[in-house]
């Protein structure tokens with residue numbers, strides 16, 4: 001197999017590009033149109049701005065003045081958008097439940113793709129990965145040392161002892177959802193089982209650390225700590241992302257981050273928590289033939305669970321899992 005270093009310019013989930021976007025959005029907040037106090041609020045509530053989001057916007061502005069990276073208005077989901085994203089997430093969850101009930105040793109990843117396509121479209125949705133930047137299938141299936149973006153194939157058969165991530169994303173009435181789960185096939189070694197379990201704990205810790213008016217770096221750092229305490233590493237170059245109106249929107253979400261850095265979390269933001277945890281070193285490379293699949297450089301296994309959360313007044317709501 002050919003190997004190449006991961007090209008930092010090749011997608012919005014990769015660090016460099018998104019860092020630029022973050023800087024742009026930091027500049028943007030000032031450019032969000034300042035509404036008249038008596039104008040109807042931007043959130044669609046029908047209330048006057050001064051009785052709705054005016055204080056909220058002012059609070060964001062205060063953080064921005066102190067030097068925080070703050071979300072521009074379009075990253076704050078309106079109640080109508082939240083309903084749309086939740087309806088999409090309902091399909092995403094149902095698709096993963098369907099995969100969970102059918103996945104078994106001897107099945108090809110192509111068959112998983114078929115289950116995802118059929119279940120999604122029967123419920124009126126569209127699999128978001130299909131044709132996304134040229135991705136050829138409806139779902140990502142990543143086995144053992146594959147970190148993410150594995151492409152389903154009739155030639156890839158699930159074996160006893162495999163761990164596999166099935167990453168499902170849905171478009172429904174224009175709204176996006178995204179979540180993934182791990183499946184352990186048959187007799188998985190205790191080492192791999194622990195990796196899968198600790199990675200799930202990392203996501204649970206991430207969820208607990210989504211608190212409005214704190215930074216994404218606080219959450220990402222908590223996730224990282226737990227992985228490191230267990231002797232694992234976390235992939236640096238690929239992270240989570242805002243999700244809802246687009247498949248991949250700002251902010252880019254690192255799980256190797258420093259407290260007090262990265263974007264401020266505010267109620268109404270919607271993003272994924274999806275750390276890729278490696279049993280060995282954090283180095284990765286991209287499949288040069290298919291241009292998608294990411295592997296661990298040392299060939300040791302990697303695990304990932306993904307949830308999509310909505311930031312609330314006192315924490316977050318998990319909307320896709």
Ligand code: MF3
Pocket residue numbers: 013128129130132135140149167168169178179306
């Ligand atoms: N959950 C993955 C992500 O956030 C889904 C990737 S689909 C692909 O990027 F088409 F980009 F592979």
Ligand code: CO
Pocket residue numbers: 178240241272274306
């Ligand atoms: Co994702």
